[in-house]
Amino acid sequence: MQAASSGIGYGLKYQARCISDVKADTDHTSFLAGTLSLKEENEVHLIRLSSSGTELFCEGLFSHPNEIWDLVSCPFDQRIFSTVHSNGESYGASIWQIPELYGELNSPQLERITSLDTDAGKIKCVLWWPSGRHDKLISINDENLYLWNLDVSKKTAQVQSQDSAGMLQKLSGGAWDPHDVSSVAATCESYLQFWDVRTMKKTSTIECSHVRSVDYHPKKKHILVTAEHESGIHIWDLRNPKVPIQELPGHTHWTWTVKCNPEYDGLILSAGTDSTVNLWLASTNLDELTTERQEYSPTRWVDSLLHTYSDFEDSIYGLTWSSREPWIFASLSYDGRVVVESVKPFISRK
Amino acid sequence: METDEAPLDDKARRMRDLLSSFYTPIPSISSNSPNDFSRHASPDDINSPTFEPDQYMNVLAHKSNLEALLQKHVEMVAEIKNLDTDLQMLVYENYNKFICATDTIKRMKSNILGMEANMEQLLEKILSVQSRSDNVNTSLSENREHIEKLHRTCNLLRKIQFIYDLPDRLSKCIKHEAYADAVKFYTGAMPIFKAYGDSSFQDCKRASEEAIATIVKNLQEKLFLDSESMQVRAEAAVLLKQLNFPVDNLKARLLEKLKVSLMDIKLDPEVIQNVSSSAHKEAVHEFVEAIRAFKTIFPDSAKQMVKLAQDLVTKHFLIINEYVKTRIHATDLLGVLRIVWSDVLIMDEVLQDASISSYSLEAAEVAIKLYIGSVYSHLMQDISDSLLKVLKRDEAGEYPLEVALEACINVVFRGGRNFLHDIHKILDDNLEIVDKLRDLIIDSVQEGFQEFFRQLEVRFQLLSGRNSSPGTQIQGLTEGGQRDKVLPSLVLVLAQLSVFIAQTTIPKITEELAAPFYSDSVRYYEYRPTFAPEEISQKFKVAGESFLHLYVNMKTQRVSLILHKRFATPNWNKHKEPREVHMFVDLFLQELKIIGSEARQILPQDIRKHKADSNGSTSSSKSNSFREDNRSNNVQKGRNQQLLETHLAKLFKQKVEIFRKVEYTQESVIITIVKLCLKSLQEFVRLQTFNRSGFQQIHLDIQFLRTPLKEIAEDEAAMDFLLDEVVVAAVERCLDPIPLESPILDRLIQAKLAKE
Structure with a gap:
């Protein structure tokens, strides 16, 4: 499509699945990307967008002991991040710190603050407290949900409370509600489940199958976006969890991940295994939607699709908005290619 | 002397004139003569009033000679003498008349003197006559009063007689059915009954009232008798009204x-x-x-x-x-x-x-609208029914999709056309009421079609379970496991049906709508927007596409489920050595077979061959197979190099379009589904980590799939490419990717084939 060449590329050495926006870095637009290589030594790349916005360069390159399945940058310290990693047989999660003088070191080593080890289960992801400095962390493995108390200075992490997902339910991911920090959403095979972290009890569930990714609307309370394997993207209002308030068709193959723009209402990115990133403009206004629903027609879906970025060779698993420059997003395809794009031409249209 | 004679003569003439004017009613002579004089206006004329004797004399003396003067003198004297005698005679005559008048007066006076006595006598007589007549009058008045009294009594008696007779009379009237007379009698007697009914004529009143009651009864009967003539009944009503009978009640x-x-x-x-x-x-x-x-x-x-x-x-x-x-x-x-x-x-x-007609026209309007509405709803019902038959298929054995599709098409197409024919029939029939509603019918038919197709599209969406609004009955149907089993075929039927409607039905109906409806007069063109075929057909086109996508989606979802189970269950890290081809392959192939048969039943075949497609991927398949050979031989090679190779290979090969647009052909749908499934398979593989045996198992399964998939999908290159991709993914996710030796691989595959 027309904007195919607008992206700025950056190549990782190996295959990769995860990329994270470095939220705490307020001076630069930076991303952390981790590789997924079973046999080679994995790396974490600290990628920075040049101030001119035309170039991506590697700010830091750190070796990581295992292949990385999930990576999240700490929201309050740009040098801290968490990974979920696997050595091929077992999974683990760790909190890492980038060494202070990494620029001067030859082959800087990551400093492991602590590992979030639990007895059983294949850990899926780590969630940081949504904003600001806080010592709480959540890790989700396929059976349980853990609330951790992290002490960075003492380099310890303690399980504060935990709850199991229930029989026959395998958790796969989650999101922390930025509006109500006591609420966490976790995805499992056929439900979207919600926990109150204060009591560590399940509060409610939404029935939807094969949820792959979930993201809260950063501005509007109660609005939640989910990506599902085959049925596309659903936008939910938690006050009425029976029916999604809007559906977007998603991708030709699986819709892998979905991200709401931190600044612009209704701007949603999704990435899928059909090697494309789609930019949607969805209405999250309930009143608007109810009137629209009456004139229900499939053509409305086409309208909400703003753009398709198809300049990729492989499935895209990593996707993040930049919180510093909210019109910029980075995507990571399986073949290790990071592409940073700007959605500015579409924002003006709003 | 002349002067004496002349006034005399003049005087006599005047005298005579006056007299004659007095006595003769015609004053012509006297009045004419002065005129004549004045006309001549000569003072010489002796007869004119303006005669001047001196001048006359002068003129005469000057003009005439003596002889003539003398003669004139003689003439004058003679004339004067004549005049004198005339005058004398006149005086005598007058005197005579005067005497006569005096005589007459004298006689009259004597006559009147005798009359007074007579008069007094007459007065006396008259007075006596008057007194006599007064006498007679007074003597007769007594008798007269008596007679008058008698007469009044007689009248009264007659009335009483009448009242006494009234019952009889009434009954007689009843007998003769002369109700009018009866009522007249009764109303005549009414005042009396009112005054004296309670005292003297009690019986009479009662009797007559009874009679009247009978009359009333009879009249009512008459009124209610349909057999009676209108006149009679009307009269009866009038009579009843006269009888002060409460008519309103009757009414x-x-x-x-x-x-x-x-x-x-x-x-x-x-x-x-x-x-x-x-x-x-x-x-x-x-x-x-x-x-x-x-x-x-x-x-x-x-x-x-x-x-x-x-x-x-x-x-x-x-x-x-x-x-x-x-x-x-x-x-x-x-x-x-x-x-x-x-x-x-x-x-x-x-x-x-x-204006009953206009009232009924309104009602007819409603009725016809209802009729049109009901026809549409029946059409809709028929379509739904035949579509729902597809749902029931699984319960009641085979109900081929072809038949279902055929039936639906029939219903939509024939139904629409028959309906139009019906409408034409109605319009062509020269029934007045219909003629008056003609515009309305045409309008509502068009509107109806618009609405019908809109509804139909919504219904389709509902049937496909796509519309996720809660509380719809169709959704209830789709719940409870039916969705997985039945709906895909229905969705496929819907897709094809939508295409058919968009491509065939709507143009046809537009044509039919247009031909007779518009040809009548140009002004119908104004109504055109009520049925917008382009919009509808576009709608159905979009709907058809979305159904096809939905079908593909559903099918891939089902396969995904199979794959998901396959990959979620075992621990791939501790997989045992492969002994046989895993059974998920069977499930997968079976699923594809169902898809194939459904597609073959419903969708048309692709006429053109997939030239472009196969061209597009031959090179890639070559590079792939080459790559795979490489891999199997040089697994020990550094990962870096291998990855580089993959990248390079991807750079050089033409990208196989896994995600090309689905078309309405058997091949396109099948290939799309297979492609998507293999892509899913690849993604599932990427999520796992395999030990050597796990990898070998995957490799074995994939190898087995090659042949049947090629048969199903008819696009060898693409199949090869995608299957290779799966193997590549497995290689990447394996720490120790050593494939099975090809004899063992072959043997296992053969064993599986033999089992079947």
Whole structure:
């Protein structure tokens, strides 16, 4: 499509699945990307967008002991991040710190603050407290949900409370509600489940199958976006969890991940295994939607699709908005290619 | 001397003139003569009033000689003498007359003197006559008064007689049915009865009242007797009114009766169609007659009659409205309308000012609208039914999709056309009521089609379970496991049906709509926007595409489920050595077979071969197979290099379009689904980590899949490429990717084949 060449590329050495926006870095637009290589030594790349916005360069390159399945940058310290990693047989999660003088070191080593080890289960992801400095962390493995108390200075992490997902339910991911920090959403095979972290009890569930990714609307309370394997993207209002308030068709193959723009209402990115990133403009206004629903027609879906970025060779698993420059997003395809794009031409249209 | 003679002569003439003017009624001579004089205006003329003797004398003396003067003198003297005698005679005559008059007066005086006595005598006589006559008068007055009294008594007696006779008379009247007389008598006697009824004429009153009661009864009977002639009944009503009988009550009763008879007028559309409508006609005729009668009987009851007639029309149309809700033919509707219209016309005749026809026109408008609506809803129902048959297929054995599709197409196409024919039939029939509603019918048919297709599209969406609004019945159907089993085929049928509607039905119907509807007159073009075929057909095109996508989606979802189970269950890290091809392959192939058969039943074959497709991927498949050979041989090579190779290979090969647009052909749909499934397989593999045996198992399964997939999908290159991709993914996710030795691989595959 027309904007195919607008992206700025950056190549990782190996295959990769995860990329994270470095939220705490307020001076630069930076991303952390981790590789997924079973046999080679994995790396974490600290990628920075040049101030001119035309170039991506590697700010830091750190070796990581295992292949990385999930990576999240700490929201309050740009040098801290968490990974979920696997050595091929077992999974683990760790909190890492980038060494202070990494620029001067030859082959800087990551400093492991602590590992979030639990007895059983294949850990899926780590969630940081949504904003600001806080010592709480959540890790989700396929059976349980853990609330951790992290002490960075003492380099310890303690399980504060935990709850199991229930029989026959395998958790796969989650999101922390930025509006109500006591609420966490976790995805499992056929439900979207919600926990109150204060009591560590399940509060409610939404029935939807094969949820792959979930993201809260950063501005509007109660609005939640989910990506599902085959049925596309659903936008939910938690006050009425029976029916999604809007559906977007998603991708030709699986819709892998979905991200709401931190600044612009209704701007949603999704990435899928059909090697494309789609930019949607969805209405999250309930009143608007109810009137629209009456004139229900499939053509409305086409309208909400703003753009398709198809300049990729492989499935895209990593996707993040930049919180510093909210019109910029980075995507990571399986073949290790990071592409940073700007959605500015579409924002003006709003 | 001349001077003496001349005035004398003049005087005499004047005298004579005056006298003659006095005595002769015509004053012509006297008046003429002065005129003549004045005309001549000569002072010489002796006869003129302006005669001047001196001048005359002068002139005469100057002009004439002596002789002539003398002669003139003689003449004058003679004339004067004559005049004198004339004068004398006149004086005598006057004197005579005077004497005569005096005599007459004298006589009159003597006569009057005698008369006074006579007069007094006469006065005396008259006075005596007067006194005599007074005498006579006074002597007779007594008698006269007596006679008058007697006369009054006689009258009274006669009246009393009449009242006493009244009962008899009334009964006689009753006997002769001369009710009018009876009523006249009774009303005549009424004041007396009122005054004395309680005292002297009690019996009489009672008797006559009884008689009157009978009369009233008889009259009422008469009034209610339908057999009586209208005149008689009207008279009866008038008489009853005269008798101060509460007519309103009667009227109400009669109305009641009419209403009851209204009930009897039944419009049974079914019966009317089959049997001749004479019974109904009769009933209506009766009703109309009754109305006419009622109108003459109670002229002030027009309003009620109109109401009754309107009730009848309303009733009829209510029945029609019910009737059109059932499946009826246009001719049936026409028949019923015709009957009702004829009824209305009859009624209109009777109740001219009631505008029953316009009232019924309104009702007919509603009925026809309902009819059109019901036809559409039936059409919709038919389509739904035949679509739902697809759902029931699994329960009741085989119900081939082809048949279902055929049936649906038939319903949509034929139904629409038949309906249009029906409408034409209705329009062509020159029934007045229909003619008046012509524009309306055309409009609502067009609107109806628009709405119908819109609804149909919504219904399709509902059937496909796509519309996720809660509380729809179709959704209830889709729940409970049915969705997985049945819906995909239905969705496929819907997709094809949508295409058919968009491509064939709508143009045809537009054509049919256009031809006779618009050709009538140009102005119908104004109404065109009510049916917008482009919009509808676009809608269905979009819907068809979305259904096809949905179908593909559903199918891939089902396969995904199989794959998901396959990959979620075992621990791939501790996989045992492969002993056979895993059974998920069977499930996968079976699923594909179902898809194949469904697609073959419903979708058309692709006419052109997939030239572009195969061209696109031959090179890639080559590079892939090359790559794979490389891999299997040089697994020990550094990962870096391998990855580089993959990247390079990807750079050089032409990208196989896994995600190309789905077309309405068997091949396209099947290939798309297979492609998507293999892509899913690849993604599932990427999520796992394999040990050597795990990898070998995957490799084995994939190898086995090659042949049947190629058969199913008819695109070898693409299949090879995708299967290779899966293997590549497995290699990447394996710490120790050493494939099985090819003899073992072959043996296992053969064993699996033999098992089948």
